[in-house]
Amino acid sequence: MKKESGMLNYQVSRELKTALELIEEIVQQKDYKVIESQDILLSIVSTIDTGAGHALGRSSITRSKVSKEIAGGERVHTRKPFVSKIDPESFGSRGLIRDEKREYKKTKPVQLAKEKSTGELLKYAGDFPISENVKGIFDFAEEMRLQLSPDGVLDSYWLLIGSVQDEECNAFYIIEKQMLLFDRFFSGEDLVDCFPVRYNLAYEYSDGKAAKELATKQAQSKRFTSKLENPDYSILEDIATDITEQACAGELMAVVGREKEIRQMEIALTRRDKNNVALIGPGGVGKSAIVDGLALKIVNGEVPSLAGKRILQFSLNNLWSVISEDSKNGILRFIDEMKREKNIILFVDEVHMLGNVKSITDAFKPLMARGDFRLIGATTPTEWRLYIASDTALVRRFETISIDEPSVDDAIEIVKTIAPAYETFHQANYSEAALELAVRLAKKYLEGDKLPDSAFTILDNAGALVRIESNHSVEMVSKYQEKLDRLREELKLAQAIAFNEDEVERLRNQMDVLEQSFQKDRNQLSSDNYTLKILPEDIKRAVEQKSGKTVQEYDLYVGDKGMSLENARLLHLKENLNKKVIGQSHAISAVADAVIRSKKGFSNPKKPIGVFLFLGTTGVGKTETAKVLAEELFGSKNDMIRFDMSEYQQEHEVAKLIGSPPGFVGFGMGGQLTNAVQKNPTSVILFDEIEKAHPKIFDILLQVFDDGRLTDSMGMTVDFTKTIIILTSNLGTNAVRKDKAVGFNRVQNPELDAEIIRQKTLEACQEFFRPELLNRIDEVVTFEPFDQEEVLQITRLLVEEEIDHIKEQGYQIRFTEEAIRYLAKVCYDPENGARPIRRGIMRLIQTPLAEKIISGELQKNSQMEVSVSENQLHFEVIG
Structure with a gap:
């Protein structure tokens, strides 16, 4: 029980609360404006589903009978005691006096004494004070609640027991007379025994028992077996x-x-x-x-x-x-x-x-x-x-x-139709070029996703980026959340009020209506003119953020301009590749021609863009060509899928490419090759040192080369028609090295003779590979050895890469022409191609620089020049 501002606040049941709310009307009809025990009794029996009403009802005590008894009662200041007319000393007087007393109580009006006011108010009972008897009855009931059900509420049955235990209250005499009149088992003595204090009876006569039983029946009816009935x-x-x-x-x-x-x-x-x-x-x-x-x-x-x-x-x-x-x-x-x-x-x-x-x-x-x-x-x-x-x-x-998946043109139409929904959400307008670009870039750079979903992802991301950078909130969501928060606050307050279920239900219905309205507004396809604009460069940033790739400049243009840039790029493809791959113009020309044919629709659409076999001695650029080709065509060296075929020398390792068969470990996970191509279908696939693979591998590659597809162990068909497949091999190089000078017409260093290398490698290739495999390869390309001038060009490229790398570390360095020529001369090895140059840079450049940094000679942001002095490299800090 809490006392709030002079008002007694008992934790009552719903039914008792309803009963207390009736008291104000009952007291208003009296001359004595104090809530007395008979008022509490009348309000309880006037309320549906009270435990006290149920207990009294078993003795046929009803609201109308109690009301009639109160109306016919005699208002007295002090109750008159019963005086018997029978001589207490006569024979059998005890029983006669008891019968006389019972008959007296049944026939005489109930004496209603004026119960003294406490001056305290009772919550839910209006503005009238309660009597001392009522206060005592409620205090008794509260103590019983705390002892028997501390987590429960105060039930009317405890008020009934409190009333029959208080022989000074008016309710006691009303209940007593009603029991005498209508309960044939009540003798007129020990009224308290008619309403015993037992926990099981308190549960049986709890308030709201009928409602609880109904709720239980309804819950049972919700069970599926009950629903079926x-x-x-x-x-x-x-x-x-x-x-x-x-x-x-x-x-x-x-x-x-x-x-x-x-x-x-x-x-x-x-x-x-x-x-x-x-x-x-x-x-x-x-x-x-x-x-x-x-x-x-x-x-x-x-x-x-x-x-x-x-x-x-x-x-x-x-x-x-x-x-x-x-x-x-x-x-x-x-x-x-x-x-x-x-x-x-x-x-x-x-x-x-x-x-x-x-x-x-x-x-x-x-x-x-x-x-x-x-x-x-x-x-x-x-x-x-x-x-x-x-x-x-x-x-x-x-x-x-x-x-x-819809075609790019169909996807563009879909995106243009649905775009207003995204404009309304982000409060920004997409330019027409941005919409078309989103579809084309999604198709090219989000290979694992499908149109139109991938394009919508890009549009959504671009809208979010622009809106966040402009510090704009999502107005639609903000208004919805503001209204939802307000309703939640109202709901929280409503739930804090006891017996306020109707208001709680109303607020929950409002929340449902609000959510439905939000979904309807969210899907509206009518847009407006907004301040924020989403342009192609925003689409580019969204694609890069999503894919992790750098979008090429020529991919940012659509329509005729995009087509002209694509043609210009293909026109200069050979030139660009030759700048990055030195000394292999024949190989570059063959690869570039295949790409150009495919891009312009002259190749077989059911086969890969091109299948090439790169032959030649080590270090002549076979693997580097594949990397450069991936970067030039698809935007990044990461678009090359590389397999070292020395890892596939055993027959059972074939399963690593297409996935384990049913019943074996790894089934259901797919294969390394099929998974990689499915994730990135526009890529360069490099099978390095193909001659080391088990012959069963070639059976798988035959299908890829011929049909442009491969089925993995789970039955999924993977498309290879947008890939370039490159096989590299060192076949024949051992024969070249063993071809020593014999006679006047033989060269002293066969590793430098391009014709000898081409002859030996092709012979070895034809002896090693089956004809059906060779016939499915578009072109066998032999990489020629480097001469001194080409080695110098390669050295320049590698030195430029090293300068950029050193610059990223915070240091400035430049090389004189003599230093570059010195590196090319010292590191040149005809048998190992360009690889010794990288080792030479590591040994002659990186190691001395690291020592100078450790010694403190070279500081951050300082500049160093590398030159040649006394037939060795000289390092000097110049600024």
Whole structure:
């Protein structure tokens, strides 16, 4: 009990609170404006579902009887004691006096004494003070609550017990007379024994017992087994979401460019038998959006054959969670519903899960064959193969519709249609060039994702970047959150008020309406003119942030300008490659020609862009050419997928490329080659030192070279048509080294003779590789050895790289021409090509610089010159 501002605040039950609220009206009808015990009694028996009312009702004591007794009572200052007329000394006087007293109490009006006021108010009971007797009754009840149920509330039954234990209060005499009149077992003595203090009785006569029993029955009725007993219960309405209803409410966005697929669905769904559809496509291509598009067309009356149909979406997990308590009868009820409801089309996302629930699948198959209900399922090709394809009977029930990634042009139209929704959200306008660029860059740089989802990701990221940098909040979200926070605060205050469920429910309904309104506004396709603008450079930053790659300058232009830049880049491709790969003009020309043919559509679209075999001695640039080609064509050296074939020398290691077969460790994880290409389908694939691989590897490569695809151990087909495949080999180099000078016409150093190298390597290649492999290679390129001038050019390139690297460390360094020539001369090794130059730079440049930094001779931001003095490199700090 708390005392707040002179008001007694007991923790009462809901029913007792209602009873106390009646007291003010009762007291107003009295001359004595004090709440007395009889007022409490009358309010309790006037309130539905009080424990005290129930206990009194068992003795036929009702509100009208109590009210009549109070109205007929005699107001006295002091109660007159009962005086017997029988001589107490006479025989049998005791029993006679008891009978006389009982008859006196039954016939005489109840004497209602004026109970003294305490001057204190009782919460919920208005502005009238309570009497000392009422205060005592409530204090007794509060003590009983604390002793027997400290976490509970004060029930009216404890007030009843407190009243019958207080022989000074008016309520005691009213209850006593009523018991004498209507309870045939009450003798007129020991009234307190009629209402014993026992915990089980206190529970039986607790306030709100009827409401609790009703709530228990309702909770039991919510159990699935109880729901099944209700003939009006619908499993579909319980677990499904009505997509057509969402379409009517404007909660779905428009669908663009999928007229063909929607038409196919319409035809399949209106068939007599097997009218079920499976939408099969990779994630992000818009399978669920196509179903939304069908719902919109049904609502707009654009599909007369499906007029009046409802599309209900649910997951098999939801179905199973509902019927798991009684799955057998649950499935039967579900089937009965679907057979009865001819205007319902079910949409099951992740429909492959049917393969995991055989009991549901077996029940569905006959119904699907007879056309008893329509079903639209959506899943990916991989999951369809893994879980559904093996069940041929189930597959035959579906009309499979392949949902492919839309073309770039179609994706641009989709993006332009949906872009206003993103503009409204970010309060920024996308330029038309930005929208088109988002699609093209998403297609090229987000290889693992599919259009149009990947393009929307870029648009969203670009909008977020611009908005954050401008310190703009999302106005739509801010207003929604502000209203939601206000409602939550009101809800919190409402919940703090006892017995305020109606207000709590009203506020929760307002929160639901607010959320629905937000979703509707979020999907609006009407935009406005905003201050913030999202331009192509913002799209570029969003792509780089998402992909981790640098977007090439020529990729930033679309339309005719983009095409002209692409042509210019291809025109200068050989020149650019020759600048980075020295001395291999023949190899560069062959690779560049293949790329140009592919880019302009003259190569076979079902094969890789080019398949090359690079032959030659070590260190002549075979691997470097692959790296430069990846950087020049795809934007980064990271777009090269490299496999060291010395790691695949055993037969069982073939599985590492395409994945382990079923039953072996690693099954289901895919292969190193297939996973890498699936993640980055536009790349250079380098098989380094291919001659070291097991011959079984070549059988796999035959399929890739010929068909441009490869199927991994899980049955997933990976596309290689956008890749360049390079094989490198050192075959024949040992024969070159063993070809010593014999006779007058032989050269002394065969490692420098390009013709000898070409002859020996080609001979070794033809002896080692099977003809069917060689015939599938577009060109066998022999890398020529470097002469002294080419070594000097390579040295310059490597020195420039070293200067940039040293600059990143905070030091400035420059080389004289003599120093570069000195490095080229000292490091030149005809047998090992350019590799000794890198080792020479490490030994002759990096080591001395490190020593000078340690000694303190070279400080941060200082400049050093490297020259030649006395036939060795000289290091001098010049600033």
